[in-house]
Amino acid sequence: MQWIARLRDEGTTGLRLHAVAHNDPGISDRMSVGFVGGGGRWLIETQQARVSDVWQARWQVVNKDDPDQKIWEVAYFRIDQGRSHIPLRTKSLTALRQDLMTVLSKIEAFAARQKLEHFAGVFRKARGLLSSDHPLAETYHSDLAPTPAMPLEAKQLLGAVQAAWVFGGMGTWNDLGFDGDDQRENDALSGELFVLLNQALCSAINTTSGVAGP
Known part of the structure; x- marks a missing residue:
């Protein structure tokens, strides 16, 4: 403080x-x-x-x-x-939401083909939050958007980021390995998802920059 x-x-x-x-x-x-x-x-x-x-x-x-x-x-x-102020060079919230929806659908299908039902469910939940009217209600950090000034689209992105964050150490999505073309597909989809989640988090948070709280 x-x-x-x-x-x-x-x-x-x-x-x-x-x-x-x-x-x-x-x-x-x-x-x-x-x-x-x-x-x-x-x-x-x-x-x-x-x-x-x-x-x-x-x-x-x-x-x-x-x-x-x-x-x-x-x-x-x-x-x-x-x-000088750092320029924001990122996609619109709508474009990020659409791109996330697409890659989440692809990586969910990949996880299902690999019989990784837990991860397929994680990606499915994240995809659902991108269309939810209350996207933060079922997330652990439900207080990430305490100000009503944050638009719904930004809250949907925050919810999806939390749900789809599968990257880390042992036992996470990063800990999995596949053979041949499957590994190449995993690397491409996972890399795209990681970048989009980082972009989405920043863009959603930055919608409230300079906005007074309640």
């Missing part, structure tokens, strides 16, 4: 979320997402009238023996200051 109050006093008018790819030739962001610091960079842009600052989180283990397993400390560092 002290940080938010300081941003307000400095004249901050809105916050934006940005996902920036690592583009590591050794491992894709999709495959590295299960590791600390993997999965690309997530940045918070704090906008003032004419300029922006950029902040990035750093996760550190501070007490690995904590009985409640609260072992992480997260600090945010200002990595750029007084720069």
Whole structure:
């Protein structure tokens, strides 16, 4: 709260979320997402009238023996200051929703062919949330959109992102392997889904940038 109050006093008018790819030739962001610091960079842009600052989180283990397993400390560092506003180069919410619907249908069919019924159900649920009137009601983070200023289409994207996020370490979609053409199809569909989910998350959150809360 002290940080938010300081941003307000400095004249901050809105916050934006940005996902920036690592583009590591050794491992894709999709495959590295299960590791600390993997999965690309997530940045918070704090906008003032004419300029922006950029902040990035750093996760550190501070007490690995904590009985409640609260072992992480997260600090945010200002990595750029007084720069021009970062342009938003992404698709419209409608286009993202349509693209997500398409890739979710394809990857659901792939999972069904591989007899991975759990994952097929996950993708089916995500697809349904893209058409739901109450897309966050059945998600774990149902409070991601506390402001009524967020449009329904953005909430649908947030719901689908939560439901379809199957990427991580052991036991996740990333942990599966296939043979030949099946592996190539999986790599293509999974890579496309990962990129779209990141884009959808940022675009949905950024619809409320600069909008006053209730």
